[in-house]
Structure formats: structure tokens, C-alpha cells
Amino acid sequence: MKQKLIHILLTFLSVITYGQVELRMKPDKSDYNGKDVVNLTIILELNGDDLVQQSKIQLPDLSKFNMIGNGSFSQAVRDPESNVAVEQYITRIALEPKQKGKIRIGSVLVTVNNKIYKTEPFDIFIRDIEKKTVAKNTDNDVYLNMEFEDREVYQDQATVAVLRVYSKNIDNLRKVKNINLPEQDNMNVHPVSFHKSDIDPSGYGNMPSQILAMFIVFPNESGSIEVPSVSASVNSYASKNKIVSNKVKLNVKKLPEDSPECFKNAVGNFKVDVYHSSKEKIEAKKPLNVILKVSGEGNLSNMELPKIESSPDYEVFAPKITSKVIAGIEGMKGYILANYVLIPKKAGDFNIKTEEFAFFDPTEKEYINLGQETLSVTAFSHDDVLEARTTVEKVNEYTNTLLETVNSPVLKTTTFKVKEKSRFNWGFLLINAGILLSLLAAYLLFENWQKKQIIVKEKTTPMPLGSIAETEKEIRENLKVDIEDYFIYLENLKNNRSFDQFFKTVEELDLEVKNQYMKSSTNDFRQFLEQYKGDSIAEDYRNLLQRIQIEKFAPVKSEEGINDLLKDVIKLYSQISK
Template identity: 70%
Template sequence: MQYRLIYILFILTSVISYGQVNISVTPDKTDYSSKDIVNLTIILELNGSEYNQQTPLRLPDLSKFNMVGSGSVSSGYMDPETNTVITQYITRVALEPKQKGKVKIGSVLVTINNKIYKTEPFDIFVKDVEKKSVASNSNDVYLNMEIEDREVYQDQPTIAVLKVYSRNIDNFRKVKNIHLPNQDNMNVHPINFNRSEIDPSDYGNMASQVLAMFMIFPNEAGYVEVPSVSASLSSYASKNKILSNKVKLNVKKLPEGSPECFKNAVGNFNVSIFNASNEKVEVKKPLNVVIKVSGEGNLTDMNLPKIAESPDYEFFTPKITSKVVPGTAGIKGEVLANYVIIPKKAGLISIKTEPFAFFNPANKEYVNLGQETLALNAFSHDEIMEARSTVERVNEYTNSLLETVNTPVLKTTTFKVKEKNKFHWNILLTNIAILLGLFVLYLLFKTWQKKRKLIKETVPSKPLGSVAETENEIRQRLKTDINDYFSYLENLKDGGDYQKFFQTVDELDEEVRKEYFQGSTKDFVKFLESYKGVAVAEEYRTLSQKIEIEKFSPVKSAEGIDELLVAIVNLYSKISK
């Protein structure tokens, strides 16, 4: 009887060892500091082929942590001693603690063959946790940077939301001068600085308001820490600086097997090339060729495809213009690279771009667009001159003369001679009549101005008012009628007088600054931040840089000047209200 019991125990032991489920959770350590990441390793081992995992691993309540990243790998092998199939699943979870002290991590659950298996809960100890930065006064104002998607690919964007918290709603209007994070391993682009409606009951019985939204493009893999956003808390008594929390991102490295022409484009893009010049292509004469990259992703930060080298032509550094807006998966729109190309030979010329490839994070694959080709037929100077008729030569000379003598008052370019076979005397007489009429109007205006001056001298002086009334009167007297400048700039743009165009832009800027008693551009930017808002000040600073770049550009395009004029009209109309 005793031998039978021993035999039965051996059989049960062999059955238990033949098929079983083991699940465990182990942290990398038990004590953590404020900057440490809690790495949990979850191991699920199935001894036997008859086990069927019915549910994925169910993590415990991790509300006391921020999920930084996760990943899993599986492997299987045959145990030669027992002929048992052993399958092992290893999952790594990276967590960022939100609070200090003793923190409990619960059980991990999994269902296998209609049976629930779980791990034992355990405790870890966090020495300290980085908290929200508080303004150094009694107003109790907090800044918080919230990033929902903390696991992205390299050069893939994630959206951050900046919120302010306080128990006193009146403190929200004191938060100004928001400075977004600036770091070498990421590119930050603002989406908007529009303040949302105030939420009266948010976290911790405090009111909250969204101050800004911005997009972060990390350009290196690994754990990347987003620096704090700073702002000023202004009051009549003092001016303090407040900081937001820092956020850690898990930036995944791009997959292996990228094409040779891949650089750093992440998103979904298209490339095209076209000739922007309307005239015939002539040897040793410049023409404008544009490479357009459109799509959504890191559009403004990626390396654009360039013109490929060729002995048939030469080219110069391009002028980059962009028409982009923030999207849901990055910056979307189009970026134009305007090249000046000079053909070296007559005949058929093929202008090619460099090969271009990008990584699409939605499909997790590389897309190779290859090269784009623009075929042009270049003519020699003699061939172009022989193709012109006598009437075309006379018309070209007349049009050049009218464009040269164009004035801001009389837009003579509208009277350019069309392709006709005879001279129109009616056009000449119309121009003479218009000039005589303008001269008569000028004489009448000067006469009226003299009479008005005499009347002003006879009017008795008004009594002096208060200081505020005097200052308002001076401001109204100095106020500039910017519509006159806009009309004049439009005429200069149409006439192609770009040198005079930029001189007039400088005069307009100086007059508007005088209107607000601001001498330098730097003081004017500070004035706009205080009285017009950060967005208007940033728009003014960006437009000033565009004007300087366009002013000293060796080749100026009518499309670029037109785009610049629209931006000038929009901005200065806001400022001069």
C-alpha cells in the first residue's frame, strides 16, 4: 500500500510539471528618485501546447503613474528532457511616478483556458516627485503641460496643451509672456495662443483655462524630456516667473531598412517640379523652377529634395516659401523651393530632383518617391529673335517704356500695347488728357490749402485741456492713414519697382511706430506684447524677418512680393486700429 501511494505522488508530480502557467512581475529596483523611470518586467510562461491565452495582459490601476512607454516580445522552444513546448511572453512597461512615498502596484491578470491567473501585488518607494512650479507669491497659480501621446516615432509630432490652474479666477488675466520650450533635441511649433473658456471646477477644486497649444517634434530616439514652459505673473506690486511641469517622451527609433535617399521626412508627402517662368527658355538666361513639397508631417523641419547636378545647367541657392497650417498629424500645407536655373546649351534639357523618401507613421513603412523630372526645350538668342515679328518688337519696346515711367498716381502699365498691327492715337490722347486733368487738380488743391491756412490764422486759440486730452489730440494728429501706403505699395508691386517698394515699407513701419511713441523695433515688440497680445507681437517679428530676407534676395518673384504685401496689409491693419 505504501509503494502505491508513492507511485501516485510521482504521477501527480509529473503531470503538474508537464503543464503549468507561470506569471510574474518584477521591478528593476524598489527605491526610486524623482527623475527615475519605473521599469516593470512582466513574464508569462506557458509550459505545454494545450494552453490557450484568451485575453491580453490586464494591467492594474496605474493612475498614480504616467505611462511613458511599453513593449513586448515572445519566444518559444522545446524542452528536450520532457518534450514540452515552452512559450514565453515578456512585456516591459515604463512608468513615471506622480507622487512620492510608498506606492502599491496591484496584480496583473490574464485568462487562460477559462481560468484567471494573477500576480502578487507589491510596493515601491518613491523618494520625491517633481511637482508643478508655483508662482512665488500667495496667489497660488500653477502651470501644467499636458501631453496625451507620449510614445511617438522620431520626428513624429505630439500635441501639448498648456493650462493654468488657480483658485482665484482673477489671476488668469495676469499670466502673460508665454515662452515655449527650446531644446536642441526637439523642434517646437506653436498652434495657437487662444485662451479657452474658464472651467470653474477642475483638478483639486481649482479653476483652469487653456493658455496655448503647441506641437513637439523630437529629433532623437530614446527618453526625451520636454523642458518647462515659462510665463510671467504680473501684478501692480510685483512681477514673478512661473514654470510648468516637465514631461518625458518615449521616442521610438525609426524602423530598419530605410532607403538610401531617406533623410528625416516623417509623415505623408508628395513632390512635384514645374517651370514658373512664362517666357520661352533661352540659353544663358535665368528662369524660375519650383520644387513643391506638399503633405502633412514635419514639413517645415525636414530636408527638402534639391535640384540634381547636371552639366546642362547651373543653379543657385533656392528661396524657400511656405503656406502651412497646423494639422492633426503634423504641419500640413506646401513648401516651395524657388530655384534660379541658367541653361548652358540649346535643345532638350531634363531638370531632375534628388531622390526623395519618407516614413509614414500611420502605415509604419517607408515610401520612396524617386526622382521628379521637368523637360524643357531651350532656344538660343538668335532663334528667339528670328521668331519675333516686327510688330512684336515695336510692342516690346513700347511696353518697356511704359513700365519704366510708371508712377504711383497713374498706373500706365494698364495702357501697355497689345499685339496689334497699328498705333492707337486714342490711347496717347487719353494719357495726355489724364495728365492735364491731374495737373489742374493739383493747382486747385494748392489754392485750397492756402485759403485754409489763412482761415486757421484768424481762428482764436482754444483753451488748454487736460494732459490726457492733449495726449489724445497728439496721437490723433500723428495717426497715419495707412490705406494710402497700401495703395502706393500695390502700385509699386505692379510696376516692379521693388527697391522703392521696400523703402516705402520701412517708411510705413516708422510712421506706425511714431504713432505709438516707440522709437526702436525692439521697444515696439515689447509694446505689442503688452497691449496687442503675444500673437500679434510674434507675427510682427516674423514679418520683419521676412521683409529683410526678401529685401536682400538677389532674385525677387512677383508671387513672393504679392504674398508679402498681403501679410503687411493684414498685420498693420490690426496694429493701427
């Protein structure tokens, strides 16, 4: 009888021990489209202190898939009731199917305490496979391939595309130029970089490859969207051939339905600020500049900005929009400024409020409502503003007006403008008078020196003629302009808010630089930049000309927008005139 009881007890213990190890594998679903990623989850649980994992988890044959990602983590706890240790190991694998149809995924194996455990095999079904092909130019043996980092995104969310060129002949890679990015109504495309990477000797089909460009795409519709081909040209001495890349389908997910009423189309992560930059007292019935700033990362260039609400306390006009946005791998990053002109209708305290603003964060997969932003303002009457001024402030205002009037393009006299002081200072008055006399004398000396320089240039004897190359070099040296003088003059015009003269001077600078390279038209100059300075400089030059025209004919001009434009003018023309 005792032997039977011992046998039953041992059998029961073996059943309990067998149940202490659990191994299972499951997919996220059983039916996949060709563009879907197959996600497998493997879970190993060990319940007991005496269980030892003697081998790593052995995966089944996955040759019918491309492994595009994997990760694992473990956790250990102790059951307070039974005082038994529980260890759990979780592994996740992301696979890309190579073929369509029914595919069987085999068993996962692991050895614990000299015993082999395995999972049950299962089948998944794959629909049509989207083959990764590259567009081919049969004449030159050059291929273009457009690759997307993520082909499943939300509406108005950025996805990064990389354009690669392949060729058996490495020399052909250097001949690819004039890249034209895709254009389509249901998407917005922004270039990130046209900088060519180093040549990879082992690319698709063991062909050398090179990255030509990176750009981001913002699909503005949900559903299946096809990105058109990117085109380029292969230039050789004998001919110029056009090549195109493959087309790519994106699966654009619709945004969740529970959006706030103030949500429009902002997708990313943003922040809203409202402020006014004037340090002077605000006067009723006089214009006031109020800036609404939206900063962050996402679809900045394509989103609908919040507005300043109308109010009986002030009159608000349409804003002047300026931006400083760069394209990155997560979207458009930077800020957009809406410069509003408000006119307070009466003296007193009032609040300037913005519309409520909400955006969708694709990382957190939720809507975030920032609400309203409020700016408290106090407006004074005209008499109050005049009474608040001291005697020294009135003298300084007169001096500053005179300094702005006699300002020259060489001496930056606006730096001598006097700041407001609370008490009268006779020393400042004497210093200002001395500065005025010095400036007038310097200006007369400068005019006299310029006249002498012109006479000296007229008396110079011509150099003897040389070869055609030497003559062309000499002409270019004579045409070379000192653009630093233009930069100083433009800075003075910007500080004096002489915007009309500012844009005339920019046009003169552009004409002088074109003459330096003996180019008369803008198209010829752009082709010259593409050939000798690179595609990136030529594209920056085209964008800068567009920005100059936008700023020139804008109804309201802001100092911040003109300042950013001047920085870009100095940067680009310094590179061109090297």
C-alpha cells in the first residue's frame, strides 16, 4: 500500500514539475497584406527556484522572411503566497515576408533541466507581395531606387524617403544630376538634403550605390497613396538621358475620431506663445505689433495656424507670416511667426487671446489640447505717454532722429543712439554734440577720398595684352566686387527700417555678383552655379530669390523677418563669391 502511495505522489509531482515550464509563440494576426510586417512574440515562463535554462531559445526556419527587427527583455518576481520564483523571458521579432500564400512557421525549442520544450507550429497567410524593384535605365545601366523608412503613417505625419542610384559602372554615379522630387495633390514633399553620400561598393545585386537625396513626405489623405517616381538626368559628353525611380505605396492611417473641436490638421509636437516685442509704452489708437509663435516639430509648413481672436478692445489686422523651418528626419522643425498689427481702441487694461489649439501626437497616439494663450496689455492715452517722458528722453529722441538722418553706409551711426535714462545727464549731451561733429567731418573726408580714388583709377595705364585665359582672368578680377561693403550697408538699412532701399541694394548686389561671373540672366547664373558650385548652392539661390520677392511685396514687414533674410543673403553670397 505504501509503495502505491509513493508511486502516485511521484507521478503527481512530475505533472506539477512539467507544468512549471511554459513556452509559447504567437503572431499578432494570421492574415497579412503584402506590405504588413509579421510580428511574432515568444514567451518563456519558469515557475520555481530549481529550474535552469540550459540553452538559448532556438528559432524555427525563417528563410521565407527578412528579419527587420528583434528585441527581448526579462522580468522576475516571487509569489508572496507560495514563495515561488517566477521568471519570464519575452522576445519579439519583426519579419518582412518574401513570398505570398500560406507559410508555415515551425516550432521554437528550449532546453530546461535536461528536458526539451517546444511550441506548436502554425500557419499564416500572406497576400500579394510588393516587390522591391528599382527603375532601370537600359541605355546607361543606371538604376534609381526610392526607399521609405516607414510606409505606414498617420495622415499629415512625416515619413522619410531616401533616393539611391545604382550602376555597375561607378563613373555613371557621378553623372546623375537634376533631381526632380515627386509632386501630387494628396501629399506635400519637402527636401531634406541633396548631399551625395560616399559610394557603397556592395549595393543591390552587388552593384555600387550612392545616396543622392533625402526628402520627407506628408500625406494629407488617408488610405493607400502611391508616391510618384523621382526623375533625374544622366549627363554625358554625347547625350543627356532621363531616368525615373520606382513608385512606392504608403498605407496612410486615418486620425482617431475623438479629436477636439479646435483640432484642424496639426500633427507632431508643438508649443504656442504670444508676446509683443516693443519696450516702449503702448499708446491707445496707435499700432501695436503682437507676435504669435508656433514652434515644434511636425507638419509646420502645411498646418493651419491658430489666430488671435477679435475683441471690442482692439482692432486686429491680417498677420504677416514669417518662418524659420528646416527639414529633418522627424518632420519640419523650427518655428512660424504670425506678426499681427493691433490697434487698441481705448486706454486701459485688456487681454489679447488666441484661438484654442490642439495637435495630434503620433508618438503617443493621442490628441493634446493646449487651450488658449493670453497676453495682458495696458494701453495709455497720448497725454499720459507725453507726460511720462523726461527732459533727457526728449533730447535723446531728437539726437537719435538726427543720427538716423545723417547715417552713412560706411559708419554705423545708429550704434551711437542714446538709450532712455531716468535722470538728465549733461555728459551725454556734450558727447552727442562731439559725435555729430566727428561724423560730419568723417563723412566729408570719405567723400573727398572717394573722388581721389576715381581720379586715380582713370589715370591708370592699361596692362599689355596677354593670352585669352589671362585676359578672362583679369576681367573677372576687375569685376570682383567687395561684397563686405554691401553687407555693412544692408545692415544699416535694416536697422534704419529703410526697407525699400534695402531691397534695391540686394538687387544691386545680385547684379554685381552675376557680372563678376559674366552672367546676365538669372537662368544662366543658376546653370553656372549648378555646374561649378553644386546643386545645393543653386537650389539655395533659387529659394533665396523667391524669399526676397515675398518679403519685398509683403504688406507688413517685420524686423525679425528682414534680419533672417539678411543672414541668409550674407551666407549665400559669401559662398558664391569665394
